[in-house]
Amino acid sequence: MNQNRQDIDENLLLQYLLGNADDESGMKIAAWLNADSRNSKQLDQLEALWLETGRLVPPPVPVDLQKAWKNISTRIDKHEKMHASSKSTTIGRRYIYYAISAAATVILVLGIYIVMRLVTGRVKEVEIATNGLVIKKTLTDGTKILINRNSKLTCPENFPVGNRLVKLTGEAFFEVARNPSAPFVVDAGIAKVKVLGTVFNVSAYPGKDVLVTVSEGRVLFFTASANNNDTLSVILVAGMSGIYKPGSARPEILKNPLPDNLFWANRTLEFTRTPLSEVFKLIEQYYGVKVSVGNQDILDCQLSATFVNDPADRIMDIIAESFGLNVSLTNGIYYFKGNGCTKGNN
Amino acid sequence: MLSRTDFEILFRSHYSSLCSYANGFLKDVDASEEVVQEVMFKLWAGRETLVIESSMKGYLFRAVRNSCMNTFKHLKIRDEYKVYHETRGMEDQRSLEDEMIFTELEQKVRLAIDNLPLERRKVFIMSRYDGLTYNQIAHKLDISVKTVENQMGKALKSLREELADYLPWVVLFLFDILRK
Incomplete structure (x- = not known):
């Protein structure tokens, strides 16, 4: 940092108030305070501001008011249109219905069965x-959906107000258009996934485990148990996978997600401390290339990297660079040379 | 009966604090927005016959609170709520209205925060209320640490300037508390 007077900004003053400023900054601030009484007033105000904002209970949340209003006015327009077309003698009864539901308890989550x-x-x-x-x-x-081979997706021609429900057998990759007032639910038979607007993959082939992989945002992965009208759920965030085994009590977070879960949909390979022996196997499988090594220790190196739609050449270069190796391509075989890694030490 | 314009004013003036209120229960901003929008929509849909005994504001906060309770019931985290409820204890039982009536100063502070541009508001809230470091905020919002510092500095400056007329009063006696 330079020593011009612009150094003293609200940020530095805050750090000073919180006791995080170092001695040098502290002295600078002391000099600044002494230079002008308006400066110490500024510091007082900042301190008061910090204390006052801390008294807000519950704390404010960063909501987007414009977006929320747009959302609800669209919903109201739709509602009014529906209403206008069905204006008849039933109108009185309709409003009583609304009044009862609003005045009693306003139920948000109606229970997935009712929905x-x-x-x-x-x-x-x-x-x-x-x-x-x-x-x-x-x-x-x-919402954009990529439906994998041998799969079936069922959805209403137009979504009703307030919810979006689709049914899936097999595998599909979803890019859900965000809409907080209409949750998007994927019914995969024995388990379900609820989101507001995210990117994720659901694999639910009959008789197999249900697998959910999240690329962006957050999803609620749940099963509804028929006997007590209850749900058992896990929340998955970007980069996580969840699994539900038929017959098991509840969905769980998958500790070691498969690196190639999403390859079919967007050519993504996501490695998390995966040994190169496995990395090479997958690359050989998906890219139709061969890999060989001059030193078995290379296979013990553990790779953490995400490749999205990258050609094999580029992936190989990145691997080589990550571990200080040399790679060459002859007759369709990638050959890695170098020291490699010793087990458990990366 | 509530006109569209009245409804918009009502929505705009309470949306943010209702979301904050819901988030106090749900600890999930998206879910809180969902609850509040649902309550507001039901209010509009039922406006012709709805009888509100106390104030409109009281009705809204009560409805949001009831919705949150139902969400809890559904998600079966009632136990957690019970703990929350017990820790808040009598204060929570006393009167719902008390919770919602913010002092004039508190309302001004909330309004000033609401008026910050969205990203700046996010940075400020994450730093002030979620206790995140600038590094963590930068990571969460996918912006540089420099930008976080910048936004935080601007947030503090505009809040301080906007609230300047109200702040010096407080400081006099808060200073003593702080020094203890």
């Missing part, structure tokens, strides 16, 4: 089934 019954009861549905091909589909709410 599902409502949805499946009266809405025209669209079904997309794939066999040999991966299909890309954009839903009416802007």
Whole structure:
């Protein structure tokens, strides 16, 4: 830092008030305070501000008011339109219904069963089934879905107000358009995933474990137990995977997610301290190349890296660089030379 | 009956503090926004026959609180809530209205924070209320530490300037508390 007077800004003053400033800054501030009585008033105000803001209980949250208002006015417009078209003698009864539901307790989460019954009861549905091909589909709410081979996705032609429910058998990659007032729920039979707006993958082939991998944002991965109307859930955030084994009590966080979970959807390989022996196996499988090493110790090196849509050449270069190795390509075989790593020491 | 304009004013003036209130229970900003929007929507949908006995504001806070309770019930973390409830103890039982009536100064401080641009507000809230370091904030918001410092500095400056007329009063006696 230089010694011009601009050094003394609100940030430094705050650190000083919190006792985090070093001696040098402290002396500088002392000089600054002495130079002008307005300066000490500024510091007093800052201190008061810090104390006053700390008294706010519950603390403020960073909400986007513009967005929230836009959201709710769209919802109201839709509601009004629906209402106008059905204005008849039932109108009185409708309002009484609303009044009762608002005046009693306002229930947000209706219990997934009720939601599902409502949805499946009266809405025209669209079904997309794939066999040999991966299909890309954009839903009416802007959500993008990539449906893997041999899978089936069912959803209403238009989502009803307040919820978005789709059914999945097989595997699909979701890029959900964010809408806090209409949670997006993927019903994968024995387990379900609820989100507000995120990117994630669900794999739910019949008779197999249900696997959820999150690329962005956060999802609630849950199962609904029929006997006590309760849900058992885990929250997964970006980079995490969850698993639900048929017959088990609840979904769990997967400790070692597979590096290639998302490869089918967006050519992502995500390694977390994965030994190169496994890394090479996957690259050979997906890129149709061969890898060999001049020194077995190389295979013990543990790689932590994410590759998205990278060509094999680039991946190999990055691996070589990470561990100080040399790589050359001859006749379709990548050959790694160098010292490698000793076990447990990276 | 509530007009669209009245409703918008109501929404805009209470949305942020209702979300803050809900977040006190739910500890999840997204879920809190969801709850508040649902309550506001139900209010609009039922406006023709809704009878509100006390104040509109009281009704909104009560409805948000009830919604949060229902969310708890559903997620079966009632036990956690019970702990929360017990720790807050009598104070919580006393009167819901008491909780919602902020002092004039508190309202001014909240409003000043609400008026910060979104990113600046996020930085300030994370630093002041979530106790995160600048490094952690930079990481969470995917911006540089320099930007965090910058935004925090600007937030402090504009809050201080905006609230300048109210602040010096407090400092006199708070100073003593702080020095103890």
